[in-house]
Amino acid sequence: MPGLNNSNQDSVRPKSRRNSYVLPKLPVPPLQQTLDMYLNCIQHLVTAEQYKTTKAIVERFGAPGGIGDFLQQKLMERKESQTNWVYDWWLDEMYLSNRVPLPVNSNPGMVFPRQNFRDEDDQLRYKPYAVFSYNTAANQQHYYSTLMRRALPIDYARGQLAGHALCMEQYYRLFSSYRLPGHQKDTLVAQKSSVMPEPEHIIVACKKQFFVLDVVINFRRLNETDLFTQLKKIVKMAETEEECLPPIGLLTSDGRTEWAEARTVLLRDSTNRDSLDAIERCIFLLCLDEANDIEHTDTNLALQILHGGGCHKTSENRWYDKTMQFVVGRDGSCGLVYEHSPAEGIAVVQCVEHLLCYIKETARKLVRADSVCELPAPRRLRWKCDPEIHGYLSSAAEKLHRLIDNLDLNVYRFKTYGKDFIKRQKMSPDAYIQVALQLSIYRLHRKLVHTYESASIRRFHEGRVDNIRSATREAHAFVKAMDAEKMDLLWSAIDAQTNYAVLAITGMAIDNHLLGLREIAKELQMDLPKLFTDESYLMSNHFSLSTSQVPTTTGAFLFYGPVVPDGYGASYNPHLDHIIFCISCFNECKETSSSMFAKAVEESLVEMRDLCVKCNVKAKQAFLGQTTHKVQNGRKSCH
Secondary structure, three states, X not given: OOOOXXXXXOEEOOOOOOOOOOOOOOOOOOHHHHHHHHHHHHHHHOOHHHHHHHHHHHHHHOOOOOHHHHHHHHHHHHHHHOOOOOHHHHHHHHHHOOOOOOEOOOEOEEEOOOOOOOOHHHHHHOOHHHHOOOEOOOOEOOHHHHHHOXXXXXXXXXXXXXOOEOOOOOHHHOOOEEEEOOOOOOEEEEOOOOOOOOOOEEEEEEOXXXXXEEOEEOOEEOOHHHHHHHHHHHHHHHHOOOOXXXXXXXXXXXXXXXXXXXXXXXXXXXXXHHHHHHHHOOOOEEEEEOOOOOOOOHHHHHHHHHHOOOOOOOOOOOOOOEOEEEEEEOOOOEEEEEOOOOOOXXXXXXXXXXXXXXXXXXXXXXXXXXXXXXXXXXXXXXXOOOHHHHHHHHHHHHHHHHHHHHEEEEEEEEOOOOHHHHHHOOOOHHHHHHHHHHHHHHHXXXXXXXXXXXXXXXXXXXXXXXXXXXXXXXXXXXXXXHHHOOHHHHHHHHHHHHHHHHHHHOOOOOHHHHHHHHHHHHHOOOOOOHHHOOHHHHHHOOOOEEEXXXXXXXXXXXXXXXXXXXXXXXXXXXXXXXXXXXXEEEOOOOOOOHHHHHHHHHHHHHHHHHHHHHHHHHHHHHHHHHHHHHHHHHHHHHO
8 A cells, every 4th residue: 555664664673772863865866767767667567559659758858958857956956955855745645635535545454463352341451542551560651652752762674775774753643643634635733742732632432422531630640540440431421321422423434525524514613623622632542342243354353443344333433534543342353543644554563563562461460440549530522513514424424335335355364384485585575475466466367557565765854655666577577477487587576576675765766756756847837747647657656556565573464445446455464474465455346356366366376386496496406416416427537
């Protein structure tokens, strides 16, 4: 998915490192290099006639002294004057200008290991709030306070070009950001302690109602016992509500323009303004879900976390604009759904894994008693809705149900082998899996498609991601020749994927650069160069396969929907002896199927394994044959 993360920038956090470092600015790649790479990326994916047209357009654009040189110079000037020359354009293009609903289309989900809750109290003892609760026994500051002090140890890259310090800004947005809907474009709002006090409350969603749970009362930060007591009060309050409260959370699942219009109507009333302000300034949401009568497969759990299953289940128990929403179900289904614009998957995963490890370590020390302190009751948020708002709610519910019915998601665990086997072949696991995905899409549709693989560029200040275009010419040659078992072509495809990854993480990929050239032309109010209206360019940004590696160590896995109506979303999580794939597409497209793609992935990985093993056997036989020949020759010479 555009904007998640891949293994090229997996991170570690050496506790001995201090948080003082200076990162370089994101470079602007040489113009001719980007144009040559662009042509190389599309040549095998378009017709010969279209390529001929595109090549002529690109050559005119890149002619010495032409429009390309002029725009390149303007980009260089922008680089000198800004912290990150592409960040604002990229954020608008990828997220804020997109008008589609957030669930499925934009917000990823993450399933945590399923819990065995014996009763309601166990559900409330499960501790997503541990990110900010104070651990008095260990006398340690909580994770949230560490974030607010910007005191996390620095991440350092590993894998490709290991050792570089990485930008930490994404972590500091996790609990301080909110996506505000706009009529034309959304706004990413960040709480800044230098301007206003840091948030001191969370919002608890329970039975489609929203409650303010203060985590600091009378200048004292509540401990876990206090929070457990307050959550019990919230559950009781939710059950005793007499009036029928409107499911306002549904509005956040609507298209962004429609939600912005509905929010404008809500703001006319002071009660609604107060409730919206409380939600928009909170640290995060804790969604206490009712039990669902579903089989607890990986796929069903993922769907439950991602969209709640519809209004008849728990979809009304969400607020999709908030960056972090922890979901804790009465039936033990737990996870996270997050708004993607502030941060990539790696920051979210690091936070979640910290939390899950803490929960596991303290599982035997669960809170068993109510707080001994007399605490004021949490506050229920109230809403005043006129017929216009009820019309928006009905429309949002209808569209959400259509979206839920349209999603085809398959969580597939490939158990034949994992990254351990791949590493023994001296190959990059990420590159190997990407080539397997290309082989799978080719087997299903007899062609390669434009593919997005997110590559972190956090080695640069405020770096987010660029795109590794995995449908390389070398991958194309390999998938066509696979039946002939061409091991040299597999190696060529692996090398091409790996080399492109290095270009991407060092700021030398083409997508951000082309975006920058296009946007600088718009800012200068120029006629858009033909390069950016050419059919090949438009096709090259239609990512029928959107992929990302999101590794975890705690049993959790991350997933998302496709980014185009006729495409696939494919996240993968490689472990030593297995690989988890989360494959999604839309039912309305008759040419796509998550189960068929999962089957093709399995067949591709098995065939690639067999190819590697067969070639290794041949190589070993050849080696032994050479050795025997040398020994025999040596014996002859002895005689």
